[in-house]
Amino acid sequence: MKIRDPQDFxxxxxxxxxxxxxxWFARGYDYGSAAKMGPGYFPTMLGGILGTLGSITFFxxxxxxxxxxxQFNWKPVMYVLGSLILFGATLxxxxxxxxxxxxxxxxxxxxxxxxxxxxxxxxxxLTVGSVAIFIYGLQLQFPIWPW
Numbered sequence: 001m002k003i004r005d006p007q008d009f010x011x012x013x014x015x016x017x018x019x020x021x022x023x024w025f026a027r028g029y030d031y032g033s034a035a036k037m038g039p040g041y042f043p044t045m046l047g048g049i050l051g052t053l054g055s056i057t058f059f060x061x062x063x064x065x066x067x068x069x070x071q072f073n074w075k076p077v078m079y080v081l082g083s084l085i086l087f088g089a090t091l092x093x094x095x096x097x098x099x100x101x102x103x104x105x106x107x108x109x110x111x112x113x114x115x116x117x118x119x120x121x122x123x124x125x126l127t128v129g130s131v132a133i134f135i136y137g138l139q140l141q142f143p144i145w146p147w
Contacts, residue, residue: 005066008057015054022047079110095145096135100127 003009022043032038083106091099104123108114134140
């Protein structure tokens with residue numbers, strides 16, 4: 001067994017493990033049926049689909065030739081994960097407007113072409129939309145401002 005496409009090999013393995021984890025964690029919930037789905041139905045089906053796609057990708061990597069895996073770039077991952085953690089930690093304290101602005105600006109810095117003007121315009125639009133949908137439309141109880 002020789003790996004001919006390392007990218008597909010690792011992607012397929014990741015999908016199979018992720019699918020197995022979904023199925024494993026959903027095992028304690030009621031499955032139900034397609035007509036009356038229980039809380040375990042969706043994660044089990046999603047895990048099955050991920051596992052199937054992962055298996056196909058994994059076995060294709062043994063047959064088809066592909067490219068080697070390049071060096072992993074940690075910068076975008078750290079910016080996006082850091083911005084999500086910051087959003088979750090500051091939402092109640094700083095309010096929705098400031099937290100979304102911080103989320104958008106910080107996560108945008110992880111991209112290849114960060115432009116502050118574009119990030120600010122995106123943050124403004126997403127903030128207005130989020131406040132309209134979540135605060136006024138769905139009437140969720142988030143603080144809008146720090147005060």
